[in-house]
Amino acid sequence: DGGITQSPKYLFRKEGQNVTLSCEQNLNHDAMYWYRQDPGQGLRLIYYSQIVNDFQKGDIAEGYSVSREKKESFPLTVTSAQKNPTAFYLCASSIVPGPEKLFFGSGTQLSVL
Amino acid sequence: SQQGEEDPQALSIQEGENATMNCSYKTSINNLQWYRQNSGRGLVHLILIRSNEREKHSGRLRVTLDTSKKSSSLLITASRAADTASYFCATVPLRGAGNMLTFGGGTRLMVKP
Numbered sequence: 001d002g003g004i005t006q007s008p009k010y011l012f013r014k015e016g017q018n019v020t021l022s023c024e025q026n027l028n029h030d031a032m033y034w035y036r037q038d039p040g041q042g043l044r045l046i047y048y049s050q051i052v053n054d055f056q057k058g059d060i061a062e063g064y065s066v067s068r069e070k071k072e073s074f075p076l077t078v079t080s081a082q083k084n085p086t087a088f089y090l091c092a093s094s095i096v097p098g099p100e101k102l103f104f105g106s107g108t109q110l111s112v113l
Numbered sequence: 114s115q116q117g118e119e120d121p122q123a124l125s126i127q128e129g130e131n132a133t134m135n136c137s138y139k140t141s142i143n144n145l146q147w148y149r150q151n152s153g154r155g156l157v158h159l160i161l162i163r164s165n166e167r168e169k170h171s172g173r174l175r176v177t178l179d180t181s182k183k184s185s186s187l188l189i190t191a192s193r194a195a196d197t198a199s200y201f202c203a204t205v206p207l208r209g210a211g212n213m214l215t216f217g218g219g220t221r222l223m224v225k226p
Binding site: 033035044045058090102107 | 158213
């Protein structure tokens with residue numbers, strides 16, 4: 001089945017630790033995105049990538065980093081510089097940047113121990 | 114920054130009734146999209162309406178767009194308990210860096226059986 005796979009579903013971070021959230025898609029989409037969702041809130045854009053080996057900061061990039069070495073993969077690292085990382089993280093992709101329609105993964109819930 | 118603002122924030126109705134959710138936005142748009150999110154899951158694309166369209170239908174969904182008022186509405190007719198979810202509007206600006214989607218805060222819909 002085609003789609004976007006996020007892992008893990010739940011992740012716990014210790015103080016001062018970097019953690020990496022995985023996002024893989026087999027839809028052959030060029031563009032990929034990371035969003036953060038706080039309880040009862042909408043989505044805020046962290047980073048996006050329109051093509052392999054290129055990515056741009058979104059509205060809330062501080063404390064996060066990404067890479068796009070392969071078309072199908074767009075991992076997000078939550079660094080120790082992100083002081084309030086507890087949130088639901090959603091990865092998405094689209095055929096072209098624009099976008100006309102986003103396809104979402106099922107999300108990763110990150111909590112701080 | 115959140116471009117769209119949904120109203121109401123929460124809505125509770127009986128099965129069989131219609132549900133109407135509104136979205137207002139601030140800047141000129143290329144298109145507006147509606148998404149649905151079941152609790153703890155990713156978002157699912159419902160419908161896209163372009164800036165030159167006024168109304169669009171998809172099954173039990175009806176979306177209207179009023180660019181002069183910078184607002185849109187989503188109507189779900191003959192609601193079912195399975196429609197219980199959060200609904201988000203998202204806009205693609207007419208001009209802007211990367212033409213990224215910006216999401217509103219969402220309307221939480223509860224349909225009682």
